[in-house]
Amino acid sequence: MKKNIEKLDNFGRGITFVDDKITFVPKALPGDVVDIEVTNKKSKYNEATINRIITNSPSRIESKCPYFDKCGGCTFLNTTYDNTIAIKKNKILDLIKRNNIDVKEYTFIENREPFGYRNKISLQIVDGKLGYFEEKTHKITKIDKCLLAKEPINNFIPKIHLFGIKNGKVTIRCNYKEELLISIEAEDHIKNLGDDIIDANNIWGIVLNGKCIYGRDSFTEKIKDLYFEVSYDSFFQINTYITQKLFEIVENNVTGNVLDLYCGVGTLSIVASKKAKSVVGAEVVENAVKNAKKNAKLNNVENVEFILQDLNKGIDTNNKYDTFILDPPRSGISNKIMNLLLNELPDKIIYVSCDPQTFFRDLNLLKEKYEINKIYSLDMFSYTYHCESIAILERK
Numbered sequence: 001m002k003k004n005i006e007k008l009d010n011f012g013r014g015i016t017f018v019d020d021k022i023t024f025v026p027k028a029l030p031g032d033v034v035d036i037e038v039t040n041k042k043s044k045y046n047e048a049t050i051n052r053i054i055t056n057s058p059s060r061i062e063s064k065c066p067y068f069d070k071c072g073g074c075t076f077l078n079t080t081y082d083n084t085i086a087i088k089k090n091k092i093l094d095l096i097k098r099n100n101i102d103v104k105e106y107t108f109i110e111n112r113e114p115f116g117y118r119n120k121i122s123l124q125i126v127d128g129k130l131g132y133f134e135e136k137t138h139k140i141t142k143i144d145k146c147l148l149a150k151e152p153i154n155n156f157i158p159k160i161h162l163f164g165i166k167n168g169k170v171t172i173r174c175n176y177k178e179e180l181l182i183s184i185e186a187e188d189h190i191k192n193l194g195d196d197i198i199d200a201n202n203i204w205g206i207v208l209n210g211k212c213i214y215g216r217d218s219f220t221e222k223i224k225d226l227y228f229e230v231s232y233d234s235f236f237q238i239n240t241y242i243t244q245k246l247f248e249i250v251e252n253n254v255t256g257n258v259l260d261l262y263c264g265v266g267t268l269s270i271v272a273s274k275k276a277k278s279v280v281g282a283e284v285v286e287n288a289v290k291n292a293k294k295n296a297k298l299n300n301v302e303n304v305e306f307i308l309q310d311l312n313k314g315i316d317t318n319n320k321y322d323t324f325i326l327d328p329p330r331s332g333i334s335n336k337i338m339n340l341l342l343n344e345l346p347d348k349i350i351y352v353s354c355d356p357q358t359f360f361r362d363l364n365l366l367k368e369k370y371e372i373n374k375i376y377s378l379d380m381f382s383y384t385y386h387c388e389s390i391a392i393l394e395r396k
């Protein structure tokens with residue numbers, strides 16, 4: 001059926017209406033006229049796919065990626081980079097307005113190079129077929145290359161079949177020295193790679209189901225003049241250029257005694273330590289806390305300490321902290337941490353988020369007691385609908 005795409009939803013899908021019911025169409029842009037097929041009817045909405053584009057949106061361009069139409073990895077390779085920024089900016093400005101957030105300043109930081117920026121990708125293998133999942137399914141889009149990934153990662157993709165994995169997941173990380181750290185989750189018997197493949201691809205380590213089977217299970221990453229040991233299972237920001245910008249914003253805004261919650265391998269704690277009196281970082285992944293302790297030593301930092309803590313259970317604070325840094329997963333800060341903030345009311349909060357919905361949910365709870373001096377959007381995840389945000393809050 002022929003439909004006009006009116007606008008985008010929060011996941012970058014086109015919106016149209018079928019018999020007055022909202023219908024989401026992935027990979028459709030506002031202004032497109034498309035022939036669609038409803039593939040999933042729910043009580044409150046439909047999901048549909050594009051059979052054919054009848055008239056192109058003025059903002060539509062030819063995708064540079066041959067897998068784009070099917071692959072669930074990217075959202076916006078069918079439009080210009082400038083338009084992706086306009087889409088993300090409008091979304092954040094709309095959330096600011098709808099949540100009645102009185103923000104003094106808003107800045108958008110673009111990616112320096114919106115292709116080849118990802119230092120980590122995870123590929124799925126189903127019945128020997130390697131690729132990304134299609135949008136919202138477990139069907140594989142077979143790929144040989146990902147335009148968002150760093151080049152050494154792409155060079156290794158055609159070698160993955162040598163492991164002989166039938167079903168599983170392969171995560172490839174690439175650091176500043178272009179070394180690869182590979183983590184495999186699979187039940188199959190894994191074949192060893194030959195020395196020639198290991199050397200030619202600069203493979204630093206291979207981990208199978210949490211056990212190191214070649215080299216080391218962590219490697220060293222460098223951002224600006226700082227070094228970070230990162231285990232195969234520790235979080236690390238996927239975009240080095242944007243992470244530099246994140247570091248600058250954190251460094252320029254911390255004061256006094258700092259509590260860095262959801263600290264990962266200690267990146268923001270170590271950055272904050274330059275301006276802070278003291279820093280305590282807390283994190284739930286054991287290897288990440290081990291990495292963080294080592295990273296303090298690696299960077300000759302003495303005023304930080306790290307603790308292993310599940311922040312869903314809260315955290316005991318005997319000291320008074322002047323600044324809280326929060327960088328939670330997509331689910332946002334836990335109820336216990338929100339209660340802690342509203343009880344302790346630190347002078348400053350630096351809230352870093354990769355999910356605008358939970359970010360604004362949490363800002364809404366804090367806005368009574370805090371001025372929201374500045375919000376930054378950072379294009380950490382170019383060409384996808386995801387958007388990184390930072391808010392700088394000061395006690396009223």
Ligand SMILES: C[S@@+](CC[C@H](N)C(=O)[O-])C[C@H]1O[C@@H](n2cnc3c(N)ncnc32)[C@H](O)[C@@H]1O
Nearest residue numbers: 235262263264267283284310311312327328329
């Ligand atoms: C977005 S990352 C931020 C890490 C770090 N700030 C950085 O920039 O590298 C979120 C971190 O929260 C951690 N995390 C997730 N759930 C947690 C929980 N319940 N308690 C403590 N940490 C948690 C993750 O392991 C991850 O390291």
